[in-house]
Amino acid sequence: MQLQTLIRRRQLRWRTGFITSALLLVFVCFLSLAVGEIFIWPWSAQPGLEQQLLLQLRMPRLLAAVAVGASLAASGAVLQVLLGNPLAEPGVLGISGGASLALVILLFALPFVPTPIVMMAAAMAGAFLFTLILVGLSRRKRVSTARLLLIGVALGILSGAVVTWAFYFSDDLNLRMLMYWLMGSVAGVSWQQLTLLLFVLPVLLWLCLQGRKLDLLMLGEHQAQQLGLDVAASRWRLILVVSLLVGASVALAGVIGFIGLVVPHLLRLALGTENRYLLPLSALCGALLLALADTLARIMLPAAELPVGVVITSLGAPVFIWMLLRSQID
Numbered sequence: 563m564q565l566q567t568l569i570r571r572r573q574l575r576w577r578t579g580f581i582t583s584a585l586l587l588v589f590v591c592f593l594s595l596a597v598g599e600i601f602i603w604p605w606s607a608q609p610g611l612e613q614q615l616l617l618q619l620r621m622p623r624l625l626a627a628v629a630v631g632a633s634l635a636a637s638g639a640v641l642q643v644l645l646g647n648p649l650a651e652p653g654v655l656g657i658s659g660g661a662s663l664a665l666v667i668l669l670f671a672l673p674f675v676p677t678p679i680v681m682m683a684a685a686m687a688g689a690f691l692f693t694l695i696l697v698g699l700s701r702r703k704r705v706s707t708a709r710l711l712l713i714g715v716a717l718g719i720l721s722g723a724v725v726t727w728a729f730y731f732s733d734d735l736n737l738r739m740l741m742y743w744l745m746g747s748v749a750g751v752s753w754q755q756l757t758l759l760l761f762v763l764p765v766l767l768w769l770c771l772q773g774r775k776l777d778l779l780m781l782g783e784h785q786a787q788q789l790g791l792d793v794a795a796s797r798w799r800l801i802l803v804v805s806l807l808v809g810a811s812v813a814l815a816g817v818i819g820f821i822g823l824v825v826p827h828l829l830r831l832a833l834g835t836e837n838r839y840l841l842p843l844s845a846l847c848g849a850l851l852l853a854l855a856d857t858l859a860r861i862m863l864p865a866a867e868l869p870v871g872v873v874i875t876s877l878g879a880p881v882f883i884w885m886l887l888r889s890q891i892d
Contacts (some may be wrong), residue, residue: 575641576839577830583843587850594624594857618753618833626751627856628849629759629766630815635809635848636769638822639841640804641693643776644797645700647710648827649885652808653819655714657692659721661812662744664688666725678755678813686809692717693805697778698796746818746871748856755814764809769803770845772796773838780835818871820878827885 595604595616602620607613634652641650641657652658668676668684676684695717700710725744775796778786783793808888811818824842852870855877859868 572834572836573611575833576836576843579833579843580846583846583850586693587846587853590850590853590857591624591628594627594853597857597861603858606757622753622756623748623753623856624853625756625759626748627845627853629762630748630811630818631821631848631850631852632823632845633762633766633811633848634818635825635844635851636766636822636841637804637807639826639837639844640769640772640776640800641822642826642880643779643837644697644712644800644804647700648830649711649713649823649882651820651823652689652804653718653817653821654711654823654882655696655722656694656716656718657689657696657714657805657808658812658817658819659718659725660688660807661685661723662688662817663721665812666728666744670728678758679761682758682761682806682810685812686778686806688721689808689812690802690805692721693801697801718821744816745869746817746874747869748815749867749869751814758810758814762807765803765806766845769800769807770842772800773836773841776800776837776841780837816869816871816872818852820874820882821851821884824878824881825851828881848889 592604596602598615598620600612600615602612602616603618607616638651641652641655642648644650645655662685664684664687665681668681696710696714699713715862775791778789778791779793779796781789786793825848826840829840829843829847833843852874855873856870859870862868862873
């Protein structure tokens with residue numbers, strides 16, 4: 563009886579978390595569409611400037627923020643299980659940096675601006691390579707959590723240095739403008755770029771349904787195999803999907819860190835470690851956080867706009883320091 567009561571309480575907490583997050587996301591989406599230099603009621607936009615501003619600028623930007631935030635948060639939750647590291651996250655571990663590095667190499671190699679699909683493929687390849695390096699080290703070398711974290715940070719610094727050198731020696735104005743974008747920004751996202759969502763959304767939905775497999779992986783490989791899970795195949799599929807989501811996120815919005823770290827970690831502390839609930843709620847809260855941060859980035863300064871990556875970093879870095887002190891990793 564006490565066990566059933568405990569289970570019902572946990573399910574109630576998760577259900578409350580889903581309902582609260584969904585309502586907040588709806589409110590933030592309305593706020594994002596409405597506020598700016600011109601306040602617009604989304605359902606009664608006047609034909610002309612208001613309608614064009616809403617449909618061509620604010621709506622694509624909001625959709626990109628929601629998709630990127632959800633993808634990064636869910637990817638972070640998966641990486642934390644795959645690497646056995648509570649501080650794992652695409653940005654902190656350098657995976658987003660690998661995606662941006664591959665993207666910049668592609669832009670230098672081609673004499674024309676590639677299509678969004680080609681950009682996503684290049685970013686995905688870079689993210690996949692860096693993910694393989696980290697997963698391989700965590701499994702074969704048995705490196706400690708702290709050392710793995712430092713290796714990821716070093717990979718991110720290295721990719722950032724190469725990207726900076728590339729921009730410094732470039733005389734292409736468009737390539738220089740991408741420097742602002744690589745700070746993390748969904749400004750200027752077009753409907754053409756949002757064709758990436760045709761690939762991202764089904765993959766994200768599939769990932770959110772893999773919680774039970776991750777719950778089994780948390781028990782250990784031997785126990786998971788005894789319970790019927792093909793550990794190797796599941797791990798490779800998850801690595802591929804995380805790489806695709808991170809690559810698409812970088813192709814759309816540049817490098818945005820800490821969402822995949824802060825969101826799933828705080829949800830685990832508040833609600834529990836059941837991944838079948840944690841993954842979809844992480845995606846929902848990641849979308850909420852990035853949509854809110856992007857709205858703040860647009861309205862914080864009266865005559866300028868901050869990159870949303872700067873806003874997220876300002877919020878996430880103190881939380882990351884607190885998590886480092888709290889976890890006492892060695």
